[in-house]
Amino acid sequence: MNEGSLFAVENLGFAYGETKVLHDISCQLYPGCFYGVVGPNGCGKTTLVDLLCGCKQPATGDIRLRGRALANFGKRELARQLALVPQEFDIGFDFTVEEMVMMGRHPHIGRFQAPTAADWDKAWAAMVSLGIETLADRPLASLSGGQKQRAIVARALAQDTPALFFDEATASLDIHHALRIFNIARRLARQGRMVLAVIHDLNLAAAFCDHLLVMKDGRLFAQGEADTVLTADVIEEVFETQAEVVWDAFSDALRISYRYFDAI
Ligand SMILES: Nc1ncnc2c1ncn2[C@@H]1O[C@H](COP(=O)(O)OP(=O)(O)OP(=O)(O)O)[C@@H](O)[C@H]1O
Ligand SMILES: [Mg+2]
Numbered sequence: 001m002n003e004g005s006l007f008a009v010e011n012l013g014f015a016y017g018e019t020k021v022l023h024d025i026s027c028q029l030y031p032g033c034f035y036g037v038v039g040p041n042g043c044g045k046t047t048l049v050d051l052l053c054g055c056k057q058p059a060t061g062d063i064r065l066r067g068r069a070l071a072n073f074g075k076r077e078l079a080r081q082l083a084l085v086p087q088e089f090d091i092g093f094d095f096t097v098e099e100m101v102m103m104g105r106h107p108h109i110g111r112f113q114a115p116t117a118a119d120w121d122k123a124w125a126a127m128v129s130l131g132i133e134t135l136a137d138r139p140l141a142s143l144s145g146g147q148k149q150r151a152i153v154a155r156a157l158a159q160d161t162p163a164l165f166f167d168e169a170t171a172s173l174d175i176h177h178a179l180r181i182f183n184i185a186r187r188l189a190r191q192g193r194m195v196l197a198v199i200h201d202l203n204l205a206a207a208f209c210d211h212l213l214v215m216k217d218g219r220l221f222a223q224g225e226a227d228t229v230l231t232a233d234v235i236e237e238v239f240e241t242q243a244e245v246v247w248d249a250f251s252d253a254l255r256i257s258y259r260y261f262d263a264i
Helices: 045-052 075-079 098-103 117-129 146-161 175-188 200-209 232-239
Strands: 007-016 019-029 034-038 060-065 080-084 165-166 194-198 211-216 217-222 243-248 253-258
Touching: 007 045, 019 045, 019 060, 019 146, 019 217, 034 045, 034 200, 045 165, 045 194, 060 098, 060 117, 075 080, 080 146, 098 117, 098 146, 117 146, 146 165, 146 175, 165 175, 175 194, 200 253, 217 232, 232 243
Parallel strands: 034 194, 034 211, 080 165, 165 194
Antiparallel strands: 007 019, 007 060, 211 217, 243 253
């Protein structure tokens, strides 16, 4: 394991039945860094995130968290280390927003104990940071898609873990709320958390992430800072789309523009 890394992934492979979908993935994830995972539909991003969060077991290779095999962590113990905003969520019961967000505190609350004032504070701070405190008493089932997604993100923030995983957590959000979440994620990374987000919008990935993992066909195709890995050649090879990459003064970030018409 490299010194100081939170996650160490070595030669990771995974298959659904006979179909191999991840091959030979090795990487280190450090505290204080905001990672972006980009790649085409079906290339294995969600599978990788699920493996890192202990929701699936590797077929081959090894994942270590703080030097210890991920499989050796108990469920509650792991929930104090990492929080996941999944790409798809199925809310079985009719919880309110507040109940949902408080679930993020459960790994920290003893089995026969009630939430403390500090637990409520953390849940409320998470709701306020996402602008959903006025929805606290609403049943989740009554919310819009984007409001529901913000409640799930708030639950992960309330969990207050050293590692945070977002699998397309901003997919159904308007630009204001997407930027709000990306800024929160960036701030958490600056404060020493490890944040890893699967992102389809390459402009947002380039602007916010310190380090990008570019995936293709279940493999790590490239990794590094956005300006070194998100070149027009890489974008064309990975996404089969013609792009131009320039520095943009207004957004103070790379700007990727695409050839829209008659190119695909
Ligand atoms: N439960 C499953 N059973 C069989 N195959 C699966 C299952 N889940 C995913 N796959 C396949 O594994 C591959 C990787 O899927 P994964 O969900 O990791 O992709 P992804 O990169 O997250 O895609 P997207 O951008 O569409 O979310 C795909 O080919 C997919 O069809
Ligand atoms: Mg996915």
